[in-house]
Amino acid sequence: MRFITKVVFFMFVSVVVAFAKPTIYILATGGTIAGSGSGALDTSYTSGTVTVDKLIAAVPEINKIATIKGEQISNIGSQEMNNEVWFKLANRVNELLTSGKADGVVITHGTDTMEETAYFLNLVVKSDKPIVMVGAMRSSSSLSADGPLNIFNAVNVAINKETAGKGVVVTMNDEIHAAREVTKTNTTGVETFKSPNAGKIGTVFYGNVKYYMSPVRKHTVNSAFDITKIKELPRVDIIYSHSNDNPDFANIAIKNGAKGIISAGMGNGNPFPTVIEVLGEGVKKGVVVVRDSRVGSGETTLNGEVDDTKYGFLASDNLNAQKARVLLMLALTQTNDKAKIQEFFYTH
């Protein structure tokens, strides 16, 4: 090839590469974002009735900024989320991102358990490419449905270079939250997602993305866990505390084979006295007990008002109970060593 021809050819390739749209996969799992009711003012609706193709068709603007591909992973209300769907989703995300087929993924999901799925993926997917979760509080047939703008924003977050390396993020209501921190705080309001211990990490306003913070705990490529090496998750139960409590649920959890228990205690993770004793007996039988709090923010501290050293309990740091459950299940796939598991809670 003559020199001038080569120069023109490389300029052409550079221009094509520079203007090539990123490929974003939208993996749909269900939820209100894919739900529909009988009318625009209907307060009752069914989650998971709209397919991924229809979700994408409702937001044609995203095709201008990315090559969009859709896949239906499941179509359920996220209160039905289960390990089978988690494994399918995590393996698919991992494959799409590590093979180079996708530059980023957007996962549509019900809001009820979005925080658990987000934290699970955050801990097991081995890629630092953007993984963005999105949902809606109003169904697709509702007046002022929030799904389409949330999806538009989510795709913009997924193509933004600054999203890389932040682990899984949740984008709803113009805000960007880190998977470890985010939680659903309101049963019906569009402003439901908050990060009580850390605050949102960024905003996205009609596609305009701005970051203000980065998560520092281990996730994705630095996490101790890897979806390709995990085949099943052990049973871990959550036990919620209250005044005048009784140890029946703790007894049943231990009897029925829970390998771990998250105690959502009162205040700084305080279970009722009779429950403490039963949980202590559980530890002697090999159950790993992690004290957490029902409060919703703040750290549960070791040896605060409970003698953790005596009972062999661990503490959850500042994870909420549903996320502590995710981390304990993953930790138990690797070890029963309580010191190592406690260390996971201080680093992930």
Ligand code: GLU
């Ligand atoms: N139960 C539904 C779900 O989590 C409703 C919540 C939503 O998606 O907003 O799928």
